[in-house]
Amino acid sequence: MLGRMNILCRKSFLHLCRQLAVADGYGANSLNMSRDPLHVKMSGSEFPLILGRDVSGTVMECGLNVKYFKPGDQVWAAVPPWKQGSFAEFVVASANEVSLKPKSLSHAEAASLPYVALTAWTALVNSCGLSKEKCPGKRVLIIGSSGGVGTAAIQLLKSWGAHVTAVCSGNAFTVMKDLGADDIIDYTVASLQDQLKTKDPFDAILDNVGGTSEELALQYLKPWSGATFVTLVTPFLYNNDRLGIADGMMRTGVTLVSKVMKHYCKGIHYRWGFFAPSGPFLDEIGELVDAGKIRPVIEDVLQFSDVRKAFQKLEAGHARGKTVIQVVDPKK
Ligand SMILES: NC(=O)c1ccc[n+]([C@@H]2O[C@H](COP(=O)([O-])OP(=O)(O)OC[C@H]3O[C@@H](n4cnc5c(N)ncnc54)[C@H](OP(=O)(O)O)[C@@H]3O)[C@@H](O)[C@H]2O)c1
Incomplete structure (x- = not known):
């Protein structure tokens, strides 16, 4: 069930970030303190842990108190590391973490930025x-x-x-x-x-x-x-x-x-400096994107079945911008 301020999105694309280190257990002590207690209580630990931070997709459902978004909206967001991540077809985010996707970007492009x-x-x-x-x-x-x-x-x-x-x-x-x-x-x-x-x-x-x-x-x-x-x-x-x-x-x-x-x-x-999720800041970044002042820098777009390959690529280092994973075919 969704919380009052939560939004359920169906994702088209995500990108990879510091997920290699987190997959190795980096940050577990601190992040487990902030994880959803229901999730940890039900499984007795943080597992199964879904990695991935970025979201670009379509709003499927909104909590009762969500006023600014409605089902069908095209949105982008970065979910915080203490929540379940975005390597999945659906992701739940708080309304204040979400922003309307810049109109000038495809979902693949939008997934590379938040x-x-x-x-x-x-x-x-x-x-x-x-x-x-x-x-x-x-x-x-x-x-x-x-x-x-x-x-x-x-x-x-x-x-x-x-x-x-x-x-x-x-x-x-x-x-x-x-x-x-x-x-x-x-x-x-x-x-x-x-x-x-x-x-x-x-x-x-x-x-x-x-x-x-x-x-x-x-x-x-x-x-x-x-x-x-x-x-x-x-x-x-x-x-x-x-x-x-x-x-x-x-x-x-x-x-x-x-x-x-x-x-x-x-x-x-x-x-x-630390990453902080923020829908309002993403609104401002989105305006710069639509004004042509910020553009995504994408090195590669891979299929969801190639996540392992994407991790191996990240492990090699020398990134030039972002690697994006296509979760579902946006035309379907
Ligand atoms: N505190 C936080 O909340 C937070 C959030 C996000 C990221 N981070 C950290 O911020 C860092 C950057 O993140 P990112 O996502 O941009 O990483 P990234 O995509 O992997 O990029 C790192 C870049 O640095 C270059 N590089 C490596 N050694 C260098 C050197 N000595 N001098 C100049 N460039 C060098 C690499 O290319 P070459 O090796 O080819 O030069 C690569 O392009 C990471 O350490 C990450 O863990 C922290």
């Missing part, structure tokens, strides 16, 4: 304080610009008038140029540090790679000017998996506070 665009949006808007009004004249560096989040972030920033420097490997240069990147750095030909030294300092950095790139890139922000570094690669779920919730949260808190304080003393804001 999760990565919302992740880029929350990192840039909520963590860096960037927006249409604040971006003109700002210099932003994106490390790991050729994957799902990076390609969405470049387009959001360009649509708001920022100057974007993209860090990727050489064979992604054409895609980066097509998306509007102003400056491109190939991290495979020379050290990133040597190449960043030749650039003017940045107002914001979005780090999609983590590891050594964090300490290195932080030096290239403009200190004492409100400059912000945001990374999507955080130890939050990993610490909870490894140490349990209480110790994991403690370790995470200590790490975050010490990094924030250390960089604050040098005049830099240090932040962690």
